[in-house]
Amino acid sequence: MTRNLFLAILSMDSYNRGYGEGVDGLNFQANITKLGNATLLTDSVLKIGTEALAAGFYAIAYDMTGVAGFVSGERVTA
């Protein structure tokens, strides 16, 4: 697993999770749900509400602690 490969996985995860999810039942619990060792911290709906969805905007923030290729506490938004 390389850093770039995991970043690509996060992009697919964000695209298929939450609003307009591409995979059924792929909701998440903030600060709890994990993708490998990465933790889903929050998303744009929790932070700025649902209006951005009308413009097609959606993003998830991940904590990368414990993921190879990332610094402990590093955060990624996808």
Next chain:
Amino acid sequence: MARRGVLGLMVGGATALLSGCELIWPSDRLRQKITVEVETPNGLRTGSTVVETEVREGKSWGDASGTTFTLKGEAAAVDLGSGRTLFALLRGAEGTQGDAAGYQTRLLFEALRDVGPSGPAWDVSQMDLMQVRAAAQDAGVKLDLPQRLYPLLVTFADPADPTSVQRVDPANLAASFGPGVTLKRITVAVTNDPVTTGIEKRLGWLGTQRGALLNIPVSDYPPPGTPLPFAASITEGAFSQGGRK
């Protein structure tokens, strides 16, 4: 050809193309009424809401399905006396049911498949989402929801304070509202009634709320793996969607 004539042709052509899109990639719009019935020491109390969902199928690109769901409507409210209100939110109680638009769009689909071939729309086991929605509309379906398909139920210790939101256990309303208060059932029915509005009159903060009812900066989060307060997981979109200007 005069410029106006060219522009007219272009506009007409674009209109024709967009109309063609409607034929090639269909959409459907469906209204459903969700009714919550609660037994109390003072008798039966009910509250309902009419929401409208639209499914639009489109061109898929790569892993993008091209299908979009939109939702218009608001949470159902049941007045239980003494200033207490039970709200049935737009999103499902179970975390696997997706966001509010996904939950509401699929609700009749999931409920009919749960009932099985003896249901009011007959055997829907081989039908896709759009087909089931069409069958439900044709049959004028009304169903009791199984608990696994219940909307998320909440109440407020103080309706003027969004951070006071509390989750309500459908199997134990008495814990939230006192002895003798029990959930009788939650139903979903196809309807042509207008979409319900007016929840801002109950929750005055709703019109300006954006995001989680309790906004905790990420820098203040507890360590990953520690649950956040319930109010940090509920947004304004769980109470109302599609109605803002």
